[in-house]
Amino acid sequence: MEMQKKSPKPARGLNGKHGQIWQAYIFLAPAFVIAAVFFIAAIVFALFMSFNHVNMISQQFEFSGLKNYIDVFQDDVAMTALKNTAIFSAIVVPMQTIIALLIAYALSTRGIKGKKLFRLVYFLPTLTSSAALTLIFMFIFNVTGPLNNFLISMGLYQHPVNFLQNPAYSLKVIMVMNIWSTVPNYMTVYLASLVDLPESFYEAAEIDGASAWQKLRYITIPYLRPITTYVLLTGIIGTFQMFDQAYIFSNGSGGPDNSTLTIALMVYQYAFGSMNTMGYACALAVVLTIIIFVVSRLTERLNGSEGLR
Amino acid sequence: MKKWIKGLGVTSVLALSVGLLAACGSSKSSSSTKTTNFKGQTVKVGIWYGSDQEREGINKIIKGFEKKTGAKVQTKVYTNFNTQIQADLSGHTAPDVFYMDSSMYPWFKKQGVLAKLDKKQMQSSKFYPNLIKAFETKGGLYGVPKDNSTLGLLVNKKIMKKTGVKVSSIPQSYNGLIKWLPGFQAKLDKAYGKNKVKAMTYDQDMARNYTIMATNGGQPLTNDGKANLASSKVLDNMKLYQNLVKTGAVATAKELGSGDNGTAFGTGKVALTEEGNWTYNVQKKQYKTDFEVLPMPSYEGKRRGMIFTVGWGEYAASKVKPLASAWIAYATSKEGMSKWVKSTGTMPSRSDVAKDVNLTKDSNMKTWLNATNYSTVWQDGTTLTTVNTSYQNFVAKALEGKESMKAAMTSADKQANAAIEKAH
Numbered sequence: 120m121e122m123q124k125k126s127p128k129p130a131r132g133l134n135g136k137h138g139q140i141w142q143a144y145i146f147l148a149p150a151f152v153i154a155a156v157f158f159i160a161a162i163v164f165a166l167f168m169s170f171n172h173v174n175m176i177s178q179q180f181e182f183s184g185l186k187n188y189i190d191v192f193q194d195d196v197a198m199t200a201l202k203n204t205a206i207f208s209a210i211v212v213p214m215q216t217i218i219a220l221l222i223a224y225a226l227s228t229r230g231i232k233g234k235k236l237f238r239l240v241y242f243l244p245t246l247t248s249s250a251a252l253t254l255i256f257m258f259i260f261n262v263t264g265p266l267n268n269f270l271i272s273m274g275l276y277q278h279p280v281n282f283l284q285n286p287a288y289s290l291k292v293i294m295v296m297n298i299w300s301t302v303p304n305y306m307t308v309y310l311a312s313l314v315d316l317p318e319s320f321y322e323a324a325e326i327d328g329a330s331a332w333q334k335l336r337y338i339t340i341p342y343l344r345p346i347t348t349y350v351l352l353t354g355i356i357g358t359f360q361m362f363d364q365a366y367i368f369s370n371g372s373g374g375p376d377n378s379t380l381t382i383a384l385m386v387y388q389y390a391f392g393s394m395n396t397m398g399y400a401c402a403l404a405v406v407l408t409i410i411i412f413v414v415s416r417l418t419e420r421l422n423g424s425e426g427l428r
Numbered sequence: 429m430k431k432w433i434k435g436l437g438v439t440s441v442l443a444l445s446v447g448l449l450a451a452c453g454s455s456k457s458s459s460s461t462k463t464t465n466f467k468g469q470t471v472k473v474g475i476w477y478g479s480d481q482e483r484e485g486i487n488k489i490i491k492g493f494e495k496k497t498g499a500k501v502q503t504k505v506y507t508n509f510n511t512q513i514q515a516d517l518s519g520h521t522a523p524d525v526f527y528m529d530s531s532m533y534p535w536f537k538k539q540g541v542l543a544k545l546d547k548k549q550m551q552s553s554k555f556y557p558n559l560i561k562a563f564e565t566k567g568g569l570y571g572v573p574k575d576n577s578t579l580g581l582l583v584n585k586k587i588m589k590k591t592g593v594k595v596s597s598i599p600q601s602y603n604g605l606i607k608w609l610p611g612f613q614a615k616l617d618k619a620y621g622k623n624k625v626k627a628m629t630y631d632q633d634m635a636r637n638y639t640i641m642a643t644n645g646g647q648p649l650t651n652d653g654k655a656n657l658a659s660s661k662v663l664d665n666m667k668l669y670q671n672l673v674k675t676g677a678v679a680t681a682k683e684l685g686s687g688d689n690g691t692a693f694g695t696g697k698v699a700l701t702e703e704g705n706w707t708y709n710v711q712k713k714q715y716k717t718d719f720e721v722l723p724m725p726s727y728e729g730k731r732r733g734m735i736f737t738v739g740w741g742e743y744a745a746s747k748v749k750p751l752a753s754a755w756i757a758y759a760t761s762k763e764g765m766s767k768w769v770k771s772t773g774t775m776p777s778r779s780d781v782a783k784d785v786n787l788t789k790d791s792n793m794k795t796w797l798n799a800t801n802y803s804t805v806w807q808d809g810t811t812l813t814t815v816n817t818s819y820q821n822f823v824a825k826a827l828e829g830k831e832s833m834k835a836a837m838t839s840a841d842k843q844a845n846a847a848i849e850k851a852h
Contacts, residue, residue, distance in 0.1 A: 176518055177540065178518070194846065195846075261683060261684055262683045263624065268623075374824060377821060389847070392817070393535045
């Protein structure tokens with residue numbers, strides 16, 4: 120009501136330009152308070168703890184300088200975890216991006232029948248909780264499981280492969296699982312953007328005699344570049360933080376032979392194991408944060424987009 | 429309207445403070461006279477539910493206790509106990525009494541969060557000695573075992589029948605099993621098709637392997653809590669598992685795509701499995717498995733198995749200690765434990781309750797109960813979890829034959845000890 124009463128004088132209080140900014144702040148305040156308590160304060164406290172030897176239960180904090188950080192870089196296990204995480208990310212992120220893009224491209228092609236059904240079926244994995252998903256995959260890949268039986272009946276090999284307990288395979292199984300469960304989500308993001316792509320671009324290209332591959336390469340991919348940046352960034356963050364699947368897979372140990380040990384799993388082990396090593400866990404978490412930040416920035420640059428502005 | 433709300437607030441605050449004063453008054457009188465009248469007080473108990481039957485069991489104990497003492501019992505149910513209790517202890521909001529696993533007891537004790545309990549009040553002499561000892565430090569009692577679980581060798585009678593092998597022909601020692609398993613596996617392959625049913629499960633978990641590892645003076649952990657898995661006596665004992673795996677007739681539950689031994693056994697993927705009495709009702713009701721429980725096989729001339737026991741601990745910073753102690757005493761009394769055992773089908777930690785509920789009339793339960801006499805309690809200092817994590821991480825590679833056991837255990841020791849060092 121008051122908005123319609125346009126007064127000739129400059130507005131005061133909560134009206135007018137100045138007031139609108141204040142209104143915006145008031146609306147932002149609840150979210151800001153929550154963020155301040157649960158994120159900013161928590162991050163600051165974690166930073167503080169990473170420079171201390173911490174006993175959470177007796178609330179003892181003993182300043183230890185850079186010791187925790189030096190330990191991280193002298194710890195072979197941390198380096199293994201970092202290597203695992205990096206390999207995991209390096210394989211999963213490009214794969215999930217490419218597969219999501221291709222499926223989205225195929226589904227957006229005109230004239231395909233049953234699009235809705237395809238979309239529904241493809242989206243199902245995302246709706247499954249990752250805990251359930253891990254158990255399903257552990258069933259599929261087990262020694263007497265369907266995959267081994269299928270491959271043996273195809274005559275590819277004689278003795279079943281121990282996918283779950285052989286260090287050479289275990290991380291790869293998690294990779295397959297992760298790609299399978301994340302692709303649908305990204306596919307949906309791509310699809311949403313492809314709907315807006317003017318059909319006239321393709322028509323013009325067709326007149327010039329472009330093939331399907333050329334249309335994808337020179338129209339679809341450049342058009343989707345900002346979306347690709349988003350997909351890559353969330354993919355990198357997600358893969359570097361991978362925890363639940365490795366935890367369920369290895370019963371929390373990161374085994375066999377450290378092959379499924381990720382940084383996030385290691386942080387958990389040190390933070391909530393039966394030892395007073397919260398400080399070391401925080402140092403690991405801070406290092407992980409810095410790595411994710413650097414890698415994300417690099418990817419954003421390499422993708423050549425303006426970023427997410 | 430606003431005035432009305434204000435008025436309501438003031439009256440409620442007044443009412444609350446009057447109530448609090450009343451509560452203080454009653455607590456004073458009860459603690460001085462040491463009666464069982466705790467009217468108006470509340471005790472908070474921290475627990476987890478292993479099954480619906482456990483929920484029913486705890487509710488029965490709560491009802492009995494509330495009736496007897498007039499106190500109120502509030503439960504706090506944990507879903508990931510070891511993580512959440514740490515958060516509660518850090519925030520000084522831990523319950524007055526809480527469950528603790530025997531393997532975690534040394535850790536809780538070391539953190540100084542446990543109150544010393546009165547042995548007489550807890551009737552400590554009535555418990556199986558090895559179980560109550562698991563919660564004692566330097567002669568002081570800091571926890572009371574609420575029940576007791578042991579392992580047995582479960583045999584699927586239906587599978588045995590189909591293969592034409594008699595249950596009585598199953599060897600009673602690991603050495604005998606190692607010789608017998610390949611022939612049995614061949615019969616299984618013939619009856620069910622190759623690779624469909626495994627003869628037996630084994631575990632890659634110190635919680636199960638510990639008793640074997642510690643045979644003949646083996647010391648998986650040194651006295652000061654360092655990992656000692658690559659020591660020669662432990663390595664000698666580990667040969668048992670290497671030989672079991674070599675038969676080609678054993679697999680872990682995970683290799684069979686099951687979460688645990690009970691699931692693998694219940695779904696008919698294995699004929700024999702070493703599992704605890706907690707699986708009894710699950711096998712009977714959920715899977716309807718026709719099975720029999722044999723005692724654990726012997727190794728080096730003696731039957732060996734593990735005992736898992738969870739005890740009640742009292743929070744050192746509890747504000748209602750007399751009430752908290754009374755709760756523990758009641759829950760682990762003959763009356764309280766009988767209620768618990770009857771609902772849950774678990775085994776009591778007191779011999780008088782075992783006699784009372786007539787557990788031994790069921791031959792399978794009797795086998796599990798007898799295992800209490802020859803088995804080892806799962807406990808070894810404050811660093812056991814860390815060492816076990818490292819053990820699980822490396823043992824698979826050695827058992828697969830990709831690396832020597834010595835090399836694998838040396839890696840496990842190195843990793844565990846590096847982690848243990850960081851805590852100092």
